[in-house]
Amino acid sequence: MARRNGVMSEQLKEEIAKELGFYDVVQREGWGGIKSRDAGNMVKRAIEMAGQGMADKDRPQ
Numbered sequence: 001m002a003r004r005n006g007v008m009s010e011q012l013k014e015e016i017a018k019e020l021g022f023y024d025v026v027q028r029e030g031w032g033g034i035k036s037r038d039a040g041n042m043v044k045r046a047i048e049m050a051g052q053g054m055a056d057k058d059r060p061q
Contacts, residue, residue, distance in 0.1 A: 008046055016042050016049075 006013070011030070017023040022038045034042075 012046065013042065016045050019047065 008016075014023060014026070017026050017034075017038075020041055022034055022037065025033050025038075
């Protein structure tokens with residue numbers, strides 16, 4: 001079974017991992033080494049960031 005390409009850029013994933021404090025695990029073990037809870041928190045943060053971006057876009061200048 002083929003794996004899908006990720007939706008998030010590598011740069012965004014790294015930024016979020018640093019913010020959430022588990023980037024050191026990514027550097028040592030790769031993305032497969034992070035806990036499922038950390039992966040979930042990463043997705044949650046990405047959704048929050050997207051929502052903030054949309055809210056900023058809708059705000060009158």
